Amino acid sequence: MRAATTRVFFGLPVLLGCCLLMLSATAQNSNGPRLADGHPDFSGTWENGSGIDFVQPQQTGKSVCVFGCGGTPPPPETQGVVATPPGRPQYRPEFAARVADLAKRQVSEDPVLRCKAPGVPRIGPPDKIVQRPGEAVFLYDDVSGNFFRIVPTDGRPHIKDTEPSFLGDAVGHWEGDTLVVETVKFNTDTWLTDDGAFHTKDLRVVEKLRRTGADTLEWSATVYDPAVLSAPWQLAPRVERAAKLDMVEAAPCIEQSLSHMVDDTHHTNPR
Amino acid sequence: MGQKAFAAAILALLTIGIGSASAHHSVAGQFDNSKRTKITGTISKIDWINPHTYIYIDVKGDKGEVTTWRLESLPTAMLRKAGLTSELLIAGGATVTADALMARDGSAHLAWLLKLTYEDGHFFQLAGE
Numbered sequence: 001m002r003a004a005t006t007r008v009f010f011g012l013p014v015l016l017g018c019c020l021l022m023l024s025a026t027a028q029n030s031n032g033p034r035l036a037d038g039h040p041d042f043s044g045t046w047e048n049g050s051g052i053d054f055v056q057p058q059q060t061g062k063s064v065c066v067f068g069c070g071g072t073p074p075p076p077e078t079q080g081v082v083a084t085p086p087g088r089p090q091y092r093p094e095f096a097a098r099v100a101d102l103a104k105r106q107v108s109e110d111p112v113l114r115c116k117a118p119g120v121p122r123i124g125p126p127d128k129i130v131q132r133p134g135e136a137v138f139l140y141d142d143v144s145g146n147f148f149r150i151v152p153t154d155g156r157p158h159i160k161d162t163e164p165s166f167l168g169d170a171v172g173h174w175e176g177d178t179l180v181v182e183t184v185k186f187n188t189d190t191w192l193t194d195d196g197a198f199h200t201k202d203l204r205v206v207e208k209l210r211r212t213g214a215d216t217l218e219w220s221a222t223v224y225d226p227a228v229l230s231a232p233w234q235l236a237p238r239v240e241r242a243a244k245l246d247m248v249e250a251a252p253c254i255e256q257s258l259s260h261m262v263d264d265t266h267h268t269n270p271r
Numbered sequence: 272m273g274q275k276a277f278a279a280a281i282l283a284l285l286t287i288g289i290g291s292a293s294a295h296h297s298v299a300g301q302f303d304n305s306k307r308t309k310i311t312g313t314i315s316k317i318d319w320i321n322p323h324t325y326i327y328i329d330v331k332g333d334k335g336e337v338t339t340w341r342l343e344s345l346p347t348a349m350l351r352k353a354g355l356t357s358e359l360l361i362a363g364g365a366t367v368t369a370d371a372l373m374a375r376d377g378s379a380h381l382a383w384l385l386k387l388t389y390e391d392g393h394f395f396q397l398a399g400e
Contacts, residue, residue, distance in 0.1 A: 052346075057353035061393060066345065066353045068385075068399030107300065115322070143322045143346050251347040253321040257301055262375045265300030 032211045037133040039153075040177050040211050045247060046240035048125040048219070089192050089223060089233035102196025107264045109196070111189055115144045115253035117166035119190025120183050120205045123147065125219035125240050128247050136172060136179065139247060146250040151181050158184055164201060166190055178210040192223055192233065199225045215242040302343075302383035306373040310340050310382070313364050317357045321346045326360060326384060328369055342371055342384040344397055355395060366390045 033041040058065045091099050102109050112118050126138035126149075134154035140147040153172040162169055168183040183205045191197045204224040212218045220237040223229070312330035326342045350356075367389050371382035388394040 052348045052352050055349050055352050059354070062391075063393045063395065064353050064355060065396040066349060066355075066398075068396055141348065143348070145321075245352060248351070251319050251321050251324075254318075255322065256325070257323060257343065260374055260376045260378060260381065261300045263300050 032214055035131065035133050039133070039174050040179070041131055042129045042136070042179065042209060042211065042217060043131045045128045045243040045245075046126065046217060047243045048127055048240050049238040087233070087236055088195065089197050089225075090230045091228055092230045095228050099196040099198065102191075102198060103194075104196075105264060106194065106196065107258065107261055110191060110194065112144060112191070113255070113258065115255050116189060117144055117147055118142060119166050119186060119192070120168055121207065121221040121223060121235055122191060122193055123167070125209075125217070125238055127243070141247045141250055144253045146247075149183075151179075153179065158182075164188075168203075168205070178208050181207040181209070183207070198228070199223075200227050202227060212239070216240065298383055301375060302372040303375045304372060307385075308371055308373055308382060310342075310369045310371060311366065312340070313366060314361045315339065317360060319347055319357060321348075324350060326369075326387075328367070338380060340369070340371075340380045340382060342369055342382050344384040353395075360387065360395070362389055 031040075033043075035041045055066060058069045107113065112122070117123070123140055123142060127141045128139035130137040130139065134152065136151040136153060138149040138151060140149075147167060149167050149170050151170045151172040153174065155173070156171060158171055159169050162185060164185050164187040166187060166189065168186040170181050170183040172179055172181045174180070184203070186199070186201065186203045188199065188201055190199070192199055192203075202225060205221055206224070207219065207221045210218050217240040218237050219240055221235045223233040223235070310328055310330055312328040314326055315329045316327040318325040318327075324344045324347060326344055328340045328342060330338045330340060332338065344350075367387050369382075369384055370386040370388075371384050374381040374383075383398070385398045386394055386396045
């Protein structure tokens with residue numbers, strides 16, 4: 001009897017502990033699927049918290065209202081006054097004049113206005129992720145076109161024999177359930193954001209992706225370019241939600257407007 | 272961008288009645304919000320391109336001569352999200368009236384498309400009035 005009591009006395013906590021561990025594992029997995037290697041699987045199509053996500057068309061019969069329908073969500077800014085500042089990189093004082101000059105001439109200088117790839121982090125979170133053990137592929141549906149980034153997660157180093165590029169060379173690793181992506185080897189033909197936010201060839205960007213719910217990811221990025229920035233630029237995290245529309249081939253980007261611009265009216269372009 | 276993150280800027284422009292699709296550039300720098308026009312004809316062609324689509328409307332004059340207007344509009348991803356296709360816009364060659372803003376540089380037949388209204392009354396509102 002005493003032995004049986006002892007078994008119950010010591011067995012119960014063990015049983016409870018096992019249950020708690022199982023519940024914990026279930027809770028961890030309830031936030032989404034995992035790959036065979038145990039890491040979270042972010043594969044899917046995602047609304048990346050920018051671009052067309054705010055477009056909420058209203059249909060009445062055959063009529064469609066895309067904008068100016070009254071029910072359109074309130075804008076994040078009006079007439080150039082940003083309600084929620086997207087944040088901006090802070091430059092060393094000696095580069096302030098260059099940034100200001102580029103910002104003033106944004107219409108003639110901003111690379112994305114000429115259909116060039118936006119670079120990182122300006123391109124934002126991926127619109128689609130295809131993932132397998134050891135590798136993630138980020139796909140983008142940008143107004144400048146479709147773009148992709150291949151992110152090895154198997155521990156390999158950066159590629160040494162590649163030319164600098166718009167989206168750089170990325171490698172990833174896991175910190176717990178967070179995918180950390182480090183990208184280097186950029187060309188200097190991109191801006192970090194609008195308003196003349198130039199960078200050097202030594203730009204390094206670290207992005208973090210983690211699942212925050214069954215249908216949500218959180219993307220954040222930190223920009224390092226110490227030769228010109230006075231401090232690393234930490235972008236505000238963005239929430240990605242599972243998308244209803246899948247990606248399709250992007251229409252060609254053929255710029256035909258700039259020659260008709262009559263002035264340098266600035267276009268706030270915070271991506 | 273995804274057709275991306277020009278959202279805030281686009282909304283700003285749409286709010287003041289000059290919608291830019293991708294915030295590709297300032298629509299206010301290209302089109303005049305105070306010079307509004309109405310164009311009635313048939314859609315003869317659509318350039319399904321980014322950063323802006325272009326919709327061509329053939330307008331017949333009194334003597335039968337045809338003038339083609341080129342109307343700049345939203346990027347393809349926004350039209351797709353709204354369920355709009357070239358086929359729906361062309362509507363089998365139906366007569367359509369476009370509300371639009373004239374170009375500031377004096378281009379005679381270039382405008383920013385606000386709204387398309389078809390003969391049977393249905394419409395596609397693409398930018399703030």
